[in-house]
Amino acid sequence: MTLSYVNPTPDSPWGTYLSQVDRVIPYLGPLASWAESLKRPKRALIVDVPIELDNGTVAHFEGYRVQHSLSRGPGKGGVRYHPDVTLEEVMALSAWMSIKNAAVNLPYGGAKGGIRVDPKKLSTKELERLTRRYTSEIGIIIGPQQDIPAPDVNTNAQVMAWMMDTYSMNTGATATGVVTGKPIHLGGSLGRVKATGRGVFVTGREAARRINLELNGAKVAVQGFGNVGSSAAELFGQAGAKIVAAQDHTGTIYNSKGFDLSQLIPHVRDTGGVAGFKGAEPMDNEAFWDVPCDILIPAALEGQLNAERASRTRARLVLEGANGPTLPVADDILAERGILVVPDVICNAGGVTVSYFEWVQDFSSFFWTEDEINLRLDKIMVGALKKIWDTADRHRITLRTATFAVACERILMARQERGLYP
Numbered sequence: 001m002t003l004s005y006v007n008p009t010p011d012s013p014w015g016t017y018l019s020q021v022d023r024v025i026p027y028l029g030p031l032a033s034w035a036e037s038l039k040r041p042k043r044a045l046i047v048d049v050p051i052e053l054d055n056g057t058v059a060h061f062e063g064y065r066v067q068h069s070l071s072r073g074p075g076k077g078g079v080r081y082h083p084d085v086t087l088e089e090v091m092a093l094s095a096w097m098s099i100k101n102a103a104v105n106l107p108y109g110g111a112k113g114g115i116r117v118d119p120k121k122l123s124t125k126e127l128e129r130l131t132r133r134y135t136s137e138i139g140i141i142i143g144p145q146q147d148i149p150a151p152d153v154n155t156n157a158q159v160m161a162w163m164m165d166t167y168s169m170n171t172g173a174t175a176t177g178v179v180t181g182k183p184i185h186l187g188g189s190l191g192r193v194k195a196t197g198r199g200v201f202v203t204g205r206e207a208a209r210r211i212n213l214e215l216n217g218a219k220v221a222v223q224g225f226g227n228v229g230s231s232a233a234e235l236f237g238q239a240g241a242k243i244v245a246a247q248d249h250t251g252t253i254y255n256s257k258g259f260d261l262s263q264l265i266p267h268v269r270d271t272g273g274v275a276g277f278k279g280a281e282p283m284d285n286e287a288f289w290d291v292p293c294d295i296l297i298p299a300a301l302e303g304q305l306n307a308e309r310a311s312r313t314r315a316r317l318v319l320e321g322a323n324g325p326t327l328p329v330a331d332d333i334l335a336e337r338g339i340l341v342v343p344d345v346i347c348n349a350g351g352v353t354v355s356y357f358e359w360v361q362d363f364s365s366f367f368w369t370e371d372e373i374n375l376r377l378d379k380i381m382v383g384a385l386k387k388i389w390d391t392a393d394r395h396r397i398t399l400r401t402a403t404f405a406v407a408c409e410r411i412l413m414a415r416q417e418r419g420l421y422p
Contacts, residue, residue, distance in 0.1 A: 199350020
């Protein structure tokens with residue numbers, strides 16, 4: 001397979017990322033001479049992941065680990081298991097991790113991993129064998145000071161425990177810091193599970209203040225009701241907002257008066273999705289984008305908010321819980337309509353921020369309380385967003401371009417100061 005950096009499909013994840021980089025170049029000053037390095041991942045590893053299935057046959061899966069930039073520190077980014085995973089997608093996700101980590105000023109570069117597989121078709125034992133084999137294959141480029149994986153789509157604390165154990169067995173010493181998002185008793189951090197959703201809420205709360213949107217009584221629509229979407233919904237609900245629409249892979253539901261989250265969240269946990277929830281009416285999936293709402297939270301997969309949907313949404317505020325959910329052309333339409341977008345690379349950075357806390361706690365073997373973690377998360381997110389907003393106001397640009405400007409300046413400054421070797 002040939003790794004292509006040029007001429008990707010414009011609406012593809014990598015094409016979207018390249019477009020975002022091109023938009024920020026005019027604001028980089030002398031550092032723009034290094035901008036080409038942002039368009040070229042430092043390292044991309046493609047691995048064959050053969051495992052023995054429970055029936056005795058051998059199946060092969062394709063896995064990836066991409067390190068986009070290591071200029072600011074070790075790589076950091078999740079691992080996803082999904083049938084649609086591609087190298088180009090993982091490249092884009094790793095690049096967005098570079099931007100995200102720099103935007104909140106964490107001492108990390110950007111990385112991402114994935115396996116093209118439908119994990120729902122594997123037994124628990126098959127999933128464990130898949131994880132351990134994948135970890136062994138990418139073990140040559142990961143490590144506590146090299147590249148630290150984390151959970152992502154269809155992976156969780158158990159998968160991270162298998163990864164940590166496999167890496168530790170292969171290196172001959174327990175290395176809790178090789179992954180984050182682990183179970184608490186294996187060096188995981190309190191507050192990690194809901195951290196991404198909490199970050200969406202914190203940035204959304206600050207953005208709502210900026211546009212004089214009162215959260216109490218605000219109507220919220222959430223696409224993707226997994227860990228991120230449900231956690232954000234829960235926090236907005238606690239602030240008095242009404243979650244009126246939710247969509248996931250099982251369907252779309254609507255209730256103009258708002259859901260009872262104390263019933264919806266257990267329903268999703270027990271049934272695997274929002275479909276069939278008795279406290280709401282089913283709705284056509286495409287009609288989700290027409291729902292009357294104040295806040296729209298796309299928290300599913302990339303590329304969901306296209307031009308046509310952007311022209312229809314009634315939201316005043318879009319909070320990107322997912323990575324890359326808005327296409328560049330949709331970004332322009334939302335800006336023209338006066339709809340504020342808090343971009344993924346700051347909006348959903350709560351997860352990697354608490355992952356950083358976990359990594360630090362693992363090195364020191366000293367662990368913080370959940371209240372301490374939430375306070376630290378809030379402080380970092382608010383401070384990062386303020387700097388981004390100041391940049392946006394100064395240059396009269398969107399929050400996305402401002403976030404890229406702040407992050408790319410930090411990445412390229414590190415790249416320039418480190419120089420080229422040899």
